Amino acid sequence: MHIAKPLWPTGHRVRLLTACTTALLAIGVTAASPAAADDSVSYSFESPSQKLPFMAINGTGRVLVGPAPGGKGGHAARVNIPNDGRSFKSELVIKGLDAGRHRFSFANYLPGDWQPRDFDTIVTQWFSTQDDTSRIKPVMALSVHGGDWRLKVHWMSSGEIQEKIIPLGSARPGHWNRWTFDITWSSPSTPGSITVTRDGVNVGSHQGANNYHRGQPPHFRIGAYRPGWRPEKGPRHRTGSSEAVLYIDDIAITSTAAGSAPAPRPTATGGAASPSRAPAASPGPTATGSPSASPSTKAGTPSSSRAPAAVAPAPPAATFRATASGESSLPSTGSTGMVSVGIASAVALAGGVFFLLQRRNATRSARGAHRR
Template sequence: MSVTTSARRTAGAALAAALLTGTLAAPAAVAGTTDTAASTPVAATSTTATTSTTATTGTTATTGTTAATTVFADDFESGTVANWTRQRVDGNGSITAPAAPAGGSGLAARFSVPNDGASYRSEVAVNALGWGAYRFALADYLPADWVQTSTETIVAQWHGYPLSDGSDTKPPIALTVKDGNWRLKVHWLTGPTTVAEAVIPLGTVQFGHWNQWAFDITWSTDSTPGAITVYRDGVQVGAHSGLNNYHQNQAPYFKTGIYRANWNPAKGISYPTGGPDVVLYSDSVVVTRY
C-alpha cells in the first residue's frame, strides 16, 4: 500500500474504524414488517461502546454487548481479486486492480463492460457468510463520464438461489443506478415462486466521487423480521424493515461490480450500442458480523 494517504483512503479508514468503534450504530433486528425509506438523511450516531479498533479479517471486538467480527475484507492492494470466491465476466469486459482514480493512492478494483451488444456483466462474489446481522462496508467510484441511462445498473447485490420450481430470480437486495439516481431494491417471496419488491430511493449520484457505503443487514427468517439500514458517506440515506430474502437453505451471497441485465443478449432487448465502456471502481470492502 502506498504511504501517501488520499482523501478517499482517509475516509475509508475512518469508516472501517467506525465499524468497530460504534461511530455508526451496530445493526439490530427491527420488529414489524413495514417497508420504510428515509425521506430526509439523518446523521448516523453512536449507541455503543467498544474495546478495539482493529479491522482485519477474523478480528473480534466487543461493541457494547455485541461481539463484532470481521469475516471478509479486501482493499485490492494485492493487485488482484484473488480473495474473492468467484469472478465472472459475461462478454468482453474485464476485472483489474489498477491505481485508484481521482488522485487516490494505492489500488482499487476496476470493472468494465463495453457497450458492444454482447457484454453485460463484470463482477466478483464471495460465498454466503451465514444468517444473522452484518455490516457490509465498501467504497465505490463512478467516473465523471458515466453515461446516465434508464437502463438499470446493479453495482452491488446480495444474491439468492433458484426457487422451488428451478427458476432463477431477482437478488434479494441490490444497490442500483438508474437515471443518475441511487436505488436500493429489496425482494422477498409472497408464495413459492411469487416475488414482491420494494424500491427505496437513496439520492442523486455524485459522479467522479468516492462513495463510502455501509449496509447494516439483519436477515429475516421464517419466524423473525429483518432490517436494512443504508449509510452513504456517514449519513443514513435509506431503510427497510420486514422480509428481505427468500428464506432458502443458505443466506444470500455478496457480489460487487457491474451487471446490466437488459444488455444480456439472451433477453432479446434492443438498445443503442457504441459509446464508452461502463466503468466502476470498488475498494475497501469490509464485512463485519455482529
C-alpha cells in the same frame, strides 16, 4: 553393573512427545479459529499477492487492479462491461456467509464521464441461490438508474415476489461514495432490517422481510451488472451506450452480534452540505411475478446529474493489472497470521518439551554412572 534406565521408556517418550505436539498444535489452531470461523473478510487491493474473490464474468468484461482515480491514492479495482452485444456482467463474488447479521462496507466511484441511462446498472447485489434452477431476482440490489442511486428489496409472499424500491439520492460522477449496509436477514418468523449510509449519512432503511427464506443464505456480489444487456433481451438498451466502467475499493464484510446495533448516524436532510438529496418516501411493495418468470426491467426517465466542477481524470485502463482469482472462503490476512503464529508457537513449545526430556534423561544417566 547398574545401568541407569531412561526416565520413560523410549516408545513412551515418543508417544508423549507426539501427544504434546498434537495438543499444542490443536491449542494454536483453536486460538486462531474464532477469526477463521467468523465469516468476516476484507479486500483493499493494495497487495499484489492478495487473491481476489471468485469472478463472475459474462462476456469479455474484466476486473483489474490499478491506481485509484479521483485523487484517492492507492489502488482500486477497475470493473468494465464492453458494449459488444454479449457482455453484461463483471462481478466479484463472496460466498460462505451465514443468514445472520452483517455489516457490508465498500467504496465505489463512477467516472466523471459516466452516462446516465434509463435502466439499472447494478453495482452491488445480495443473491440467494435457490433449490431449483428458475431465474429469480436478487434479494437486494444497489443500482444507479438514470442519475440516481436506488436500492431494490425483494421477498416472497403467497408465491409472488414482492419488490420495494428505496431511493438513495443523486449519483455523483467523479466522487468516491463510501457505503455501509447494516443487514439483519429475516426468517419466516422474524422480520429483518436494512440500514444504508452513504458518506456517513443515513440515506435509507427497510424493516420486514428481505429474502426468500429458502435455498442458501444470500451471498455478496460487487462490480457491474446490466440486466438489460443480457443477449436474450435484444439490443434495445445498448443503443447509444458506451461500455460501463466503474471502480470499487475497501470491501469489508463483518459478522456482527445479534444484539449490537450499529451506531446512529445523521440523517440526510438535503442541501449543499449533504452528500445526496434527502431520500424520498419509499413506495409500498408491489408483486413482480412468480419465481419462475423472467425478471423484467421497467424503463424510467433519467433524472439530471451534474458532476463536480473539478473531476480528476481516471487512470487509463492500460495501467491496471490482472490479479489471480481465488475462492471467497479464504480467511483474511489477519486470521492467516493468527494460524501461523499458533502453529509456530506450538512447534516451539513441542521442541522445548523434547529438549527438557532429553536433558533430564542425560542427567539421570550421569547420576547412575557416578554411583557405579
